[in-house]
Amino acid sequence: MTMIPAKMPKLVKKIFPNYVWDFFSEARTSSEKILYLTFDDGPVPEATEFVLNELKKYNAKATFFCIGDNVQKHATIFNKVIEEGHAIGNHTQHHLEGWKTDTKDYIQNILEAETFIKEHNTQKLFRPPYGRIKKIQGKQLRTLGYHIIMWDVVAKDWRKDVSEEDCLKNILNHTVSGSIIVLHDSLKALKNVKYVLPKVLEYYSNAGFRFEKIAI
Ligand SMILES: [Zn+2]
Numbered sequence: 613m614t615m616i617p618a619k620m621p622k623l624v625k626k627i628f629p630n631y632v633w634d635f636f637s638e639a640r641t642s643s644e645k646i647l648y649l650t651f652d653d654g655p656v657p658e659a660t661e662f663v664l665n666e667l668k669k670y671n672a673k674a675t676f677f678c679i680g681d682n683v684q685k686h687a688t689i690f691n692k693v694i695e696e697g698h699a700i701g702n703h704t705q706h707h708l709e710g711w712k713t714d715t716k717d718y719i720q721n722i723l724e725a726e727t728f729i730k731e732h733n734t735q736k737l738f739r740p741p742y743g744r745i746k747k748i749q750g751k752q753l754r755t756l757g758y759h760i761i762m763w764d765v766v767a768k769d770w771r772k773d774v775s776e777e778d779c780l781k782n783i784l785n786h787t788v789s790g791s792i793i794v795l796h797d798s799l800k801a802l803k804n805v806k807y808v809l810p811k812v813l814e815y816y817s818n819a820g821f822r823f824e825k826i827a828i
Pocket residue numbers: 652653703707740741742
């Protein structure tokens with residue numbers, strides 16, 4: 613998505629009420645301040661390793677939306693994500709864009725990725741690559757028991773034209789308790805993530821927030 617806003621507009625959330633955009637209502641009923649960090653496109657040894665080490669420093673848990681092909685290629689680092697107690701979600705086998713993909717092929721690609729992650733994706737979490745998914749695809753996935761996890765705040769960490777400082781601002785300016793935040797454990801985003809993630813963990817920990825994995 614090129615025109616993607618850092619903060620997901622309320623209107624979009626309203627138009628697609630069957631997708632999960634945030635956990636605001638859960639956060640309101642809790643006395644604690646909670647954030648949900650999510651990392652897409654991994655596992656990739658160098659990037660995922662960095663993310664895991666940073667999370668560990670703050671005893672933070674996160675949700676990793678994995679590309680099946682990467683899980684297949686990088687089993688060691690995938691197992692480390694599991695061992696460290698994070699949640700796993702499906703991000704298709706080959707990072708397909710839903711709008712451009714025939715629904716049958718799209719679902720098949722997701723089921724292929726599922727064969728590599730199914731014992732760890734017990735909640736059946738799915739995030740569409742690029743945030744692009746046809747209504748019919750979403751409907752079929754929900755019939756298969758998937759929760760479609762979108763987001764509230766996106767750092768735009770993968771974009772070469774977005775500076776490290778602006779990535780950080782995208783998070784700091786828009787995050788509230790219950791926000792689902794998108795980052796990436798990919799080589800493309802690593803430069804920005806190396807700058808942003810330690811600062812986000814430090815800032816919100818000091819402000820009394822906990823970092824939780826998605827549990828539906
Ligand atoms: Zn992705």
